[in-house]
Amino acid sequence: MRNLLRQIWNTKGLARWILLTGTIITVVFVVFALFAPWIAPFDFNQTRDASGVKFEKLGSPGAGHLLGTNDQFFDIFSRVIWGARTALEVVLLSVILSVAIGVPLGLVSGFLGGWVDRVLVFVMDAIYTVPYLLLAIIFAFMLNDKLGSGIVAAALSLVAIYIPQYFRVVRNTTVSAREATYVEAARAIGAKPTTIMRKYLFGNVVQSVPVIGTLNAADAVGTLAALGFLGLGIQPNEASEWGYDLSRALDDAQAGVWWPALWPGLAIILLITALTLVGEGLNETLNPALRRRRLRKVQFTDRVRTSDTEEVAPR
Amino acid sequence: MPTKPETLSNDGSGQGGGHGAGRHENVLDVDDLAVHFQLQGGALSRLLGLQARVVKAVDGVSVQLRRGEVLGLVGESGSGKTTLGRALLGLVPASGGRITYHSASKGDRRVSEMRGAELRQLRTDLQMVFQDPHAALNPSMTIEEAVGHPLVIHKIASGRALRMQVAEALERVGLSPVERFLSKYPSDLSGGQKQRAVIARAIILNPEVLVADEPVSMLDMSVRAKILQLMLDLKQEMGLTYVYITHDLASAKYFCDRIAIMYLGRIVEIGPTEEIFANPRHPYTKALLKAIPEPDPDRMVPRDLPRGEIPDAAEPPLGCSFHPRCSEAVAGCGWESRDLRALLEEHWTRKLEAYDDEKALIGDLDGLDRPSTTAKVGKGGAGEVRALLDRIRAENPDEPLWSGVRGIEPAGNGVEVQFQPADSPQLRRAGSVDVACVLYPE
Incomplete structure (x- = not known):
């Protein structure tokens, strides 16, 4: 961990700017998400103000509603802020779950080899061949019955499509790390297979997981929005979701009412861009084939006076 | 030397008189x-x-x-x-x-x-020291963890006792002052230091036998003798x-x-x-x-x-497996078909001008690749192939392969060379x- 932070600190050039830009935008969204109740003037499903007066439908941006209101009488600014919370909840849940399942599976599969490995690789490759959006739709559809259409269901349908990515990367690095001398050395000191996996392989095969994690997070935002756009994601009364708002706003956008579509769309694009920048920046930082390190100048102190040089110099 | x-x-x-008497030699x-x-x-x-x-x-x-x-x-x-x-x-x-x-x-x-x-x-x-010290230590473990891990695995020591034993083992292999090395990662150490750490890990369990697989071949000349001396000292101290x-x-x-x-x-x-x-x-x-x-x-x-x-160890030579490379080979070494192929090819590398004619006479050599004490060669008539083999033999009559030939019989368009079979x-x-x-x- 200490190593990782030092590596990130020591990046230079483009990688540093990519990482920095991505992190700053992501942090802004994280602040939105954490402090949504205080930043947003209204609740995400609020259609009347404190005195009970209903909001204007498709109200233009102005004093009362900073970014206007949409066709469901919702305040767009509040929806966008609350939407950040939804997006980050789903992203965090799906990435953590798919790492927690994919990484151990890949480790075990790569280490054990044999038929366990073959079956797992076959299943994962089979999942991989299906277009991921289609798969997410199928899972969302199936989970709608069991879990309703909330955050958990949306996250779980994303988990299913991300597990194979972690599985593949971890499994392949494990297969090559398994042959390393230090693994044989671990066997020679009497380590059990579980100990070898935990203590000797895990630390050496998870190096690329942070990169996939951030790139997946970016992808998850897009997929979640797509599900919402198709009406299979989170319903508007459960949480605010950008993709759903975008789909509602499409018809009005054709009629010249641009504000309900612009802001959720912009939020989606910004968050995806930010997370992708973080991912690519991390990749350039952590991948030894790509990374360039910051060089620091070494300052020499003035060491010698002229009289000393003459004494020291051998003649 | x-x-x-x-x-x-x-x-x-x-040495090691403290162990019980009557144990196996x-x-x-x-x-x-x-x-x-x-x-x-x-x-x-x-x-x-x-x-x-x-x-x-x-x-x-x-x-x-x-x-x-x-x-x-x-x-x-x-x-x-x-x-x-x-x-x-x-x-x-x-x-x-x-x-x-x-x-x-x-x-x-x-x-x-x-x-x-x-x-x-x-x-x-029974413990082992590996050839490549750069690969034998887990890159994500500190020296303290790596050297102490055998004790943890076999639940022999933990906490303070573990730390004491690790320090003692490092001291023994000459990685002192110990405090300087405990928190280091393998990438921070030199080859000789890594090999010392590997040896420390091997001796920390107090084993009876140490298998050392080329322990110094990856090291600098200057540290080889030191590591070997260290191993001899350890042998003396620990029996x-x-x-x-x-x-x-x-x-x-x-x-x-x-x-x-x-x-x-x-x-x-x-x-x-x-x-x-x-x-x-x-x-x-x-x-x-x-x-x-x-x-x-x-x-x-x-x-x-x-x-x-x-x-190739998958198909070793028949008889004594060293005979194709041996400078003192005799008739009973287990000569075989693949040796004949090597001989013919060697002959042609010396006499390039004769290759086309003789190759046509001998034909395909791939049949000789299957190890056997009988070798069929030739497709240009039994008599001519026989004469060619005799000519090749006359060039270098001391070639030990010929002494292992029991007979050359005509077979179809060529000849069958029969070798004297031999066990390893x-x-x-x-x-x-x-x-x-x-x-x-x-």
Whole structure:
């Protein structure tokens, strides 16, 4: 961990700017998400103000509603802020779950080899061949019955499509790390297979997981929005979701009412861009084939006076 | 070349007197050990269920490891010395034969039949030092964790006691001041320091036997002697028994009490170090000794080093497996079809102008690749092929292959060369050593 932070600190050039830009935008969204109740003037499903007066439908941006209101009488600014919370909840849940399942599976599969490995690789490759959006739709559809259409269901349908990515990367690095001398050395000191996996392989095969994690997070935002756009994601009364708002706003956008579509769309694009920048920046930082390190100048102190040089110099 | 210091060439009985009397003289008994590896054929041959080829990495090795000695396993790469060393610890399963470990405290145990937990328990007594110190340490563990991990695994020590023992082991191998090394990662250390850490990890369990697989071959010349001296000191202090695997006879001479020369999975000569060096018997041993570089620019001795490379272990030569490269080969070495192919090809490299005509007469040589004591060659008429073979023979009548030919019979359009069949020679007593060569019969 200490190593990782030092590596990130020591990046230079483009990688540093990519990482920095991505992190700053992501942090802004994280602040939105954490402090949504205080930043947003209204609740995400609020259609009347404190005195009970209903909001204007498709109200233009102005004093009362900073970014206007949409066709469901919702305040767009509040929806966008609350939407950040939804997006980050789903992203965090799906990435953590798919790492927690994919990484151990890949480790075990790569280490054990044999038929366990073959079956797992076959299943994962089979999942991989299906277009991921289609798969997410199928899972969302199936989970709608069991879990309703909330955050958990949306996250779980994303988990299913991300597990194979972690599985593949971890499994392949494990297969090559398994042959390393230090693994044989671990066997020679009497380590059990579980100990070898935990203590000797895990630390050496998870190096690329942070990169996939951030790139997946970016992808998850897009997929979640797509599900919402198709009406299979989170319903508007459960949480605010950008993709759903975008789909509602499409018809009005054709009629010249641009504000309900612009802001959720912009939020989606910004968050995806930010997370992708973080991912690519991390990749350039952590991948030894790509990374360039910051060089620091070494300052020499003035060491010698002229009289000393003459004494020291051998003649 | 320095020889082993006098004080260190003990016979094992002089030290470690604290152990119970009446224990077995040998620590390890290896009896007719075989380690075979299945080769995975191509996709097609697997699909068709063809017989997978087998590499006999170790093939019928019997050797005793005496308590307190240093036994050297010497051979070229591919001779099976590393596999034999790993089999001693049970790191590769034995395909045949027996390995018996005569433990000082726990009685006799059969290494070759152990599995799982029992085998892991055995590692408290038998330990290994690896060739490449840069790869033998987990890059994500500190030296303290790595060296102490054997104790954690076998639940021998924890907490303060663990730290004490790690510090003591590091102190022993000369990594001091210990505090400077405890929190370092392997990438922070030099090759010699890493190897010291690997040795510390191996001795922390207080083992009886240490298998050292080329422990100094990846190190700088300047630290080799230091590491070897360290290992000798540890042997003295802890009453260790070493198996020293190397391709470097010079270091073996310095380090070993007995030396076993290995070739293609077999021991071809084994005996006391002095005798092996003073009076090598097996032609392969002689060749290895000649290959030691002499630090004397004026002595340009002609070296008749073994010809060619070590053969394919999946299909070793018939008879004595060294015979195709041997400079002292005789009729009974087990000549065969592949040797004839090599001879013909060698003939054509010398006489390039005759190649086209003679190749047409001899025809395809691929049939000779299957090892057999009868070889069919030629497609240009029995008489002419026979005459050609006679001509080739007349060029170099001393070629030992011809002495192994029992007869040349006409067969169809060509001839069938029949070789004298021979078994692989067994280890036999010759003076104070054992040697497996037809030149030293019973």
